[in-house]
Amino acid sequence: MNMKLAVLVASALMIAGVAQADTLLVEKVDETAAASDARPSRGMTMVRVERRFGAPTAKQAPVGDPPISRWEYGDFVVFFEYDRVLHSVERPRVANN
Numbered sequence: 001m002n003m004k005l006a007v008l009v010a011s012a013l014m015i016a017g018v019a020q021a022d023t024l025l026v027e028k029v030d031e032t033a034a035a036s037d038a039r040p041s042r043g044m045t046m047v048r049v050e051r052r053f054g055a056p057t058a059k060q061a062p063v064g065d066p067p068i069s070r071w072e073y074g075d076f077v078v079f080f081e082y083d084r085v086l087h088s089v090e091r092p093r094v095a096n097n
Contacts, residue, residue, distance in 0.1 A: 039076045039088040046071075046083045 040049045049071070050056075056071035056078070063069070068086065071078045078088045 039090065040078050040085045042085050042087065044085045046080060049078060049085060 040053065044052075053073060056073050058072040060070040060072075062080075066081050069080045071080070074091075076088050076090050079086045
């Protein structure tokens with residue numbers, strides 16, 4: 001009888017451990033997807049970025065090896081390695097006080 005009880009308790013503990021889970025917050029997923037359409041995606045060429053988003057407000061010349069350059073737009077900044085998008089990041093929004 002004690003063996004059956006021990007097996008039952010062990011099974012219950014294993015199931016309880018498996019049933020525990022973290023909650024994944026997905027509220028920002030739609031915003032992220034929309035934001036990714038509003039900025040250049042990784043791998044786009046400089047020509048394609050300029051064709052789709054227009055001329056940048058400022059361009060920084062390539063620096064380093066590999067050469068990394070930066071184009072600034074109103075809402076985001078694009079970093080290029082050679083002629084391909086490495087990253088595009090949203091500019092921080094300034095709160096009006």
